[in-house]
Amino acid sequence: MTSLPAPAKKKLGLVIDLDICVGCHACAVACKAWNDGGDFGPLADDDPYGAEPHGVWFNRVHSYEVQPPAPGPRLDLLHLEDTAAPAPQMVHFPRSCLHCETPDCVTVCPTGASYKRAEDGIVLVDQDKCIGCQLCAWACPYGAREIALPHPKTTTSDTDRKDAKRGTMQKCTLCVDRIYNETLDARDRQPACVLACPTHARMFGDLGDPDSDVSKVVAERGGFALMPEFGYQPVNRYLPPRPRRDGSTATAPPPAPATETLDANQLPPLLRWLDKALSR
Amino acid sequence: MRPALSVIFFTVLSGAGYGLWCWLGVALAAGVYPLAGVGVLAPLVFGFVLVTAGLLASTSHLGRPERAWRALSQWRSSWLSREGVASLAAYLPMLAVAWLAWRGSTGGGLRVAGALLAACALATLLCTANIYRSLKTIAAWRARQVLPLYFVFAWLSGGLWLWAWLALAPHAAIGEAFPLTLLALAVIAAITKFDYWRGIDAQPANSAGHATGLETLGQVRAFEGPVTEPSYLTHEMAFALARKHGARLRRIALGLFAVLPVLAIVVAVTTGQAAWMAPIAAIAALAGLFIERWLFFAQAQHALAAFFPAPQG
Numbered sequence: 001m002t003s004l005p006a007p008a009k010k011k012l013g014l015v016i017d018l019d020i021c022v023g024c025h026a027c028a029v030a031c032k033a034w035n036d037g038g039d040f041g042p043l044a045d046d047d048p049y050g051a052e053p054h055g056v057w058f059n060r061v062h063s064y065e066v067q068p069p070a071p072g073p074r075l076d077l078l079h080l081e082d083t084a085a086p087a088p089q090m091v092h093f094p095r096s097c098l099h100c101e102t103p104d105c106v107t108v109c110p111t112g113a114s115y116k117r118a119e120d121g122i123v124l125v126d127q128d129k130c131i132g133c134q135l136c137a138w139a140c141p142y143g144a145r146e147i148a149l150p151h152p153k154t155t156t157s158d159t160d161r162k163d164a165k166r167g168t169m170q171k172c173t174l175c176v177d178r179i180y181n182e183t184l185d186a187r188d189r190q191p192a193c194v195l196a197c198p199t200h201a202r203m204f205g206d207l208g209d210p211d212s213d214v215s216k217v218v219a220e221r222g223g224f225a226l227m228p229e230f231g232y233q234p235v236n237r238y239l240p241p242r243p244r245r246d247g248s249t250a251t252a253p254p255p256a257p258a259t260e261t262l263d264a265n266q267l268p269p270l271l272r273w274l275d276k277a278l279s280r
Numbered sequence: 281m282r283p284a285l286s287v288i289f290f291t292v293l294s295g296a297g298y299g300l301w302c303w304l305g306v307a308l309a310a311g312v313y314p315l316a317g318v319g320v321l322a323p324l325v326f327g328f329v330l331v332t333a334g335l336l337a338s339t340s341h342l343g344r345p346e347r348a349w350r351a352l353s354q355w356r357s358s359w360l361s362r363e364g365v366a367s368l369a370a371y372l373p374m375l376a377v378a379w380l381a382w383r384g385s386t387g388g389g390l391r392v393a394g395a396l397l398a399a400c401a402l403a404t405l406l407c408t409a410n411i412y413r414s415l416k417t418i419a420a421w422r423a424r425q426v427l428p429l430y431f432v433f434a435w436l437s438g439g440l441w442l443w444a445w446l447a448l449a450p451h452a453a454i455g456e457a458f459p460l461t462l463l464a465l466a467v468i469a470a471i472t473k474f475d476y477w478r479g480i481d482a483q484p485a486n487s488a489g490h491a492t493g494l495e496t497l498g499q500v501r502a503f504e505g506p507v508t509e510p511s512y513l514t515h516e517m518a519f520a521l522a523r524k525h526g527a528r529l530r531r532i533a534l535g536l537f538a539v540l541p542v543l544a545i546v547v548a549v550t551t552g553q554a555a556w557m558a559p560i561a562a563i564a565a566l567a568g569l570f571i572e573r574w575l576f577f578a579q580a581q582h583a584l585a586a587f588f589p590a591p592q593g
Binding site (some may be wrong): 002003018020026028051052053054056057058061063064065066068069088089090091093095104106107108109110111112113129130131132133134135137138139140141142143146147148149166167168169224225226227230231239241242274275278279 | 281341342343344345347350351352353354356357358359360361364370400411414415416417479488490491492493494495496497498499500501503504505506507509511512513516517523524525528582583584587588
C-alpha cells in the first residue's frame with residue numbers, strides 16, 4: 001500500500017553532526033559494503049573498475065565551501081580598517097534518505113512497492129514489486145533514491161549479470177536488517193554508517209521519543225531538517241557547525257557562480273549534429 | 281530533468297490519440313459527426329494506434345516492464361496508477377464505438393459510447409498532467425499552466441488529425457467551425473505556453489545553501505560532489521543540455537505547433553485546400569509538440585540539482 005500509515009510514535013532516524021564530520025566517506029563505504037551483501041543487496045555497479053564507474057549508493061558525502069557573510073556597513077569612516085577576509089569554512093555533508101513522515105516518494109508509487117513502515121517509520125522499497133518507473137526518485141528533493149541500472153553497459157561477472165535484471169529503485173533501509181538483528185551483538189544493532197563513523201558524527205535513535213539521546217542532542221544543538229518547505233517532514237536531523245572561535249567577520253567577495261557549458265565532443269553523434277545545427 | 285524519449289513519445293503520441301478520441305467522442309455524442317461506418321472507424325483506429333504506441337513507448341521507461349500490471353493497484357494515492365487504470369478503461373468505450381460503427385449503427389448506443397470514450401480520454405489526460413503537476417520537487421511543473429496545456433495540446437494535435445481525416449475523406453461535409461476552433465486552440469496554446477516559459481524563466485533556482493540548510497552561515501558553494509563520475513542522480517535530475525539552445529528550440533516549437541497550423545487553417549478556410557493543408561498542420565503540430573515536450577523536461581530544474589556542483593564543460 002502506498003497510502004501512508006497513521007503517524008507512528010516511534011520515528012527511527014539519524015542525526016548527523018556537520019560540525020565534526022571530516023568527510024572521510026567511511027559511512028558511505030560501510031553502507032555500500034553492508035547493503036551489497038545484506039537483504040537488500042546487491043547494490044548494482046556498472047563498470048566498477050573501468051573508466052566510468054557507475055553504481056548505486058544509499059549514502060553520498062558532499063563537500064561545501066561556506067563563506068561567512070560580509071559585516072554590515074561601517075558607520076565610522078575615519079576608522080576604516082583593512083581587515084583580512086575570513087577563510088571560508090569547509091562543511092562535509094553526508095546525504096541519505098531522511099525517512100520522512102509524509103513523503104511523496106511513497107504516495108506517488110503506482111505499485112505499492114514503496115512503503116513506510118507503520119511500526120518505526122522506516123521507508124523501504126519492495127524489490128519484488130518495484131517496476132522501476134522512477135517517479136519516487138523524481139518526487140524526492142533529497143536524492144535518496146537511485147535506480148539499479150536495468151541494462152549495464154558492461155557485465156563482467158555472474159553477479160553483474162544478476163544485477164542486470166534488476167531495474168528497480170534502491171534506497172537507504174536504515175539497516176533494517178541490522179538494527180533488529182538478534183544474531184548481532186546488541187551494540188552492533190545500529191546502521192552500518194553509524195558504526196563506521198570515526199568521529200561519531202552520526203547518531204541513530206528514536207526521534208519520536210523526546211527523551212532519547214538523539215532527541216536531546218537535536219534540542220541542545222539546534223538540529224534542523226532539510227528543506228522543510230516540501231512538507232515531507234524529514235525525521236533525520238542535521239546539527240549545524242558550531243560558531244568559529246576566531247569570530248572573523250571581514251568581507252570577502254562571494255565566488256562567481258559557475259556557468260554551465262556544454263562540451264559538444266561528449267555528445268553522441270546525433271546530438272552533436274543538432275548542437276552544431278542549432279549553434280549557427 | 282533528463283528528457284527520456286520514452287516519456288516524450290508517450291505524452292505526445294498518446295496525448296494526440298486521446299485528443300482525437302475526445303473530439304470524435306463528443307461529435308458522436310452530440311450527433312454532429314458527419315460520417316458513419318468506416319468514416320468513424322478510421323479516425324478511431326488512428327487514435328488507437330497513437331494511444332497504444334505511446335503507452336508501449338512508456339513501458340520502455342520502466343526498469344521492469346514485465347511488472348507494469350502492478351501499476352494498476354495504487355489508484356488511491358498515485359496519479360501514475362490512476363493514469364494506468366484510466367488508459368486501459370478508455371479501450372472499453374473505444375471497442376464499443378468500433379463495434380457499433382462496424383455494424384453501421386448511428387443510434388443512441390453510439391452516442392452513449394462516444395460520450396464514454398470522450399470521458400475516459402479526458403480522465404486519462406487529467407491523470408497524465410497530474411503526474412507532473414503533483415511533483416513538488418520540480419517547480420516548473422507546479423506552474424498553473426501545466427494542467428491546461430496538457431489538455432489544449434491534446435485537443436489541438438488530436439483535433440488536427442481528425443480534421444485531416446475529414447478533409448481527406450470523401451463526402452465529408454465539414455463547415456469552417458471545426459478548423460476555426462482548432463485555430464483558436466492553437467492561439468490559446470501559444471499564449472499559454474509563452475506564459476509558462478516566461479514564468480519558469482523567472483523562477484528562482486534552488487541553491488546549495490538552501491538545500492543544505494547552511495545558508496544561515498554564509499554563502500554556500502558546492503565544492504565537491506560525492507563522486508568524480510556522473511551518478512544516476514546527476515544524470516537524471518541535474519540535466520544541463522537544454523539551456524544552451526533553449527530560446528531557439530522554443531521558437532521552433534512555437535512555429536511548428538502554433539504558427540504553421542494557424543497559417544494552414546487560414547489558407548484552407550480561404551482557398552478550400554483543406555485536403556492539403558490539414559495533414560501538413562497535423563504533422564507540424566506533432567513535430568512541434570515533440571520539441572515542446574523535450575523542453576518541458578530539459579528545462580525543468582529539480583530541487584536536488586542544487587546539492588551538486590554546476591556541471592562544467
